[in-house]
Amino acid sequence: MGKRRPPEILRKSHAHVERKERAEAKAALKRKLGDELVATQERGLLIDLDGVVYAGNEPIAGAADAIAWLVDRQVPRLFLTNTTSIPRAAIARKLAGFGVLIRESEILTPPIAARRWLENNVDGSVALFVPDVTRSEFEGLTLARTGEPVAAVVVGDYGERWTFSALNHAFRLLMSEPRPVLVALGMTRYWQAPDGLRLDTAPFVTALAYASGVEPIVLGKPAPAFFAAALEELALEPGRAWMVGDDIRVDVKGAQDAGLRGVLVRTGKFRSGDLGLGIEPAVTLGSIAELPDWWMTVSSA
Numbered sequence: 001m002g003k004r005r006p007p008e009i010l011r012k013s014h015a016h017v018e019r020k021e022r023a024e025a026k027a028a029l030k031r032k033l034g035d036e037l038v039a040t041q042e043r044g045l046l047i048d049l050d051g052v053v054y055a056g057n058e059p060i061a062g063a064a065d066a067i068a069w070l071v072d073r074q075v076p077r078l079f080l081t082n083t084t085s086i087p088r089a090a091i092a093r094k095l096a097g098f099g100v101l102i103r104e105s106e107i108l109t110p111p112i113a114a115r116r117w118l119e120n121n122v123d124g125s126v127a128l129f130v131p132d133v134t135r136s137e138f139e140g141l142t143l144a145r146t147g148e149p150v151a152a153v154v155v156g157d158y159g160e161r162w163t164f165s166a167l168n169h170a171f172r173l174l175m176s177e178p179r180p181v182l183v184a185l186g187m188t189r190y191w192q193a194p195d196g197l198r199l200d201t202a203p204f205v206t207a208l209a210y211a212s213g214v215e216p217i218v219l220g221k222p223a224p225a226f227f228a229a230a231l232e233e234l235a236l237e238p239g240r241a242w243m244v245g246d247d248i249r250v251d252v253k254g255a256q257d258a259g260l261r262g263v264l265v266r267t268g269k270f271r272s273g274d275l276g277l278g279i280e281p282a283v284t285l286g287s288i289a290e291l292p293d294w295w296m297t298v299s300s301a
């Protein structure tokens with residue numbers, strides 16, 4: 001990894017043309033070798049953000065250089081986070097503050113995965129039970145008007161807006177015929193707010209699913225649908241993708257269950273006891289700083 005990095009503006013424009021260049025190179029190679037061979041050559045990375053690239057309000061040492069290296073090498077990659085409380089643009093801004101240059105389009109969040117899933121699978125209007133900050137991520141979908149039947153009920157961290165009447169409204173929508181789908185933006189049980197623990201998305205999804213009998217489709221790690229959405233975005237087969245994360249259950253086991261390989265980093269929420277849980281990562285790295293050296297061994301294999 002070189003110490004000298006090109007100025008920000010150059011790297012940004014580099015990143016901008018990179019996807020196009022990759023597509024052109026791939027098309028040229030396809031013409032030369034045929035589709036099948038190219039499909040088996042592409043390998044890519046899904047990378048968790050919290051605990052891997054940053055921890056709280058601090059970047060992980062070496063993260064900016066490691067990611068710049070992936071950008072320079074045009075490694076197919078997508079950054080995954082279960083965060084629903086801030087939109088992708090704000091996440092990208094936070095990362096830029098750490099010197100980590102990631103484009104908004106390289107970040108996959110539950111609302112973005114849910115929007116794509118709805119675009120591909122649902123025909124009709126959508127009722128959103130998500131905080132205002134998340135609503136903008138659903139632009140382009142037909143939103144339900146009061147009293148209309150809906151094709152989907154989307155539940156995120158609705159927080160204090162979950163009154164009995166809001167919950168019952170969601171329930172009644174789910175009970176209407178034809179039955180809508182229930183989409184959950186992750187299944188986090190609770191979170192640590194400044195004033196103490198607070199209920200997150202999962203308890204409300206569970207209540208609605210229990211009462212209505214509608215099984216939720218979960219878009220967020222470790223649900224297979226979320227990893228599938230990431231792979232679809234990169235046009236990668238599961239067996240050609242590695243998921244890098246600090247949570248051995250959610251990132252490593254979740255990825256393995258979806259057919260990917262899991263890479264554990266010893267940063268963020270990693271604890272040494274995690275290695276005794278019977279989950280075998282494909283590799284364990286000290287931190288994301290070791291990613292380039294390891295990736296060289298993967299990509300030359």
Ligand SMILES: [Mg+2]
Nearest residue numbers: 048050051246
């Ligand atoms: Mg994490």
